Amino acid sequence: MARRGDALHEHILDTAKHVFLETGYDRTSMDTIAARAATSKRSLYAHFPTKEALFVGSVERSQELFADRLGVPSEYAADPWEAVARFCGRVRQMLSYAPVIQMCRLGIAEAVRLPQAAAQIHDSFLLAAERPLARHLSDECGYATTEAATTAEGLLGVTVYPFLVGALFGLEKLCDTVPAAEDLDTDIDLTQIQQAVALHARTTPSS
Structure with missing residues (x-):
């Protein structure tokens, strides 16, 4: 049909x-x-x-799929700080999906010619993680809105972005199937992520 x-x-x-x-x-x-x-x-x-309109549309489609698969921190644990750690781990896990890294590379390659699409790719895989994390830090961990945004960026910078840079340069192992959230504990070593998050948990403004 x-x-x-x-x-x-x-x-x-x-x-x-x-x-x-x-x-x-x-x-x-x-x-x-x-x-x-x-x-x-x-x-x-x-x-x-136009081809450009189709490219922008495919980027928006990727953004929707990534955000849906990522979800929000509260879905990962009842404890708000453990939820932060596991959410960061899930972001790291999702960035090991080869098409995500390929799309990021494509955005970098076309940044001069198609800046809008390149910016959307950035938003798709980076801000799509930062925004729900910042909301969680504000709603569940006692941070003011501005502090929550800065902290979310910093947490992802420590726990996720080094892997992203390595993956972009072909230094990390990627997978060809969408990583399942149920496999987070076997796919990712959460220990370092939990340690990094614990430093922020001890300095939360509400403590």
Whole structure:
């Protein structure tokens, strides 16, 4: 049965995301995406009038999927600080998913030509983690809004970003399937993350 409406729209985005990651922005054509999506060019252009619009749409799709898979800290533990540690671990775990790193590399490569899309990629995988962590620190750990944002950035900087830099340069082992949250304890050594978070827990403004 042929896809139509929203189903076709999402199918095109998912297909385009894979093609962009495989061949890069420059070498990807609308013809190729239409063929891979098994739809007509007319239908493709009806949903996305330009390749840039399709690229931006595929980035937004990636952002939605990443945020959904990440969730919020309170889902990871009842204790608010253990929830912070496990959430940081989940961010680290999700950044080991190869397509995430490939999308980040693509954003860096296209930062000059497509700054909006590059900024969206940054937001997709970095701010998508910082924002819920900051809200949790504010709501559950006693931080003022500004302090919560700064602390969230600092925690991720210590617990996650060194891995991200290594992964971008091909120095870390990546996986080709989406890491399951249920495998967090086996995929990630949480000890160092918990130690880093404990330093902040002892200096929380509410203590």
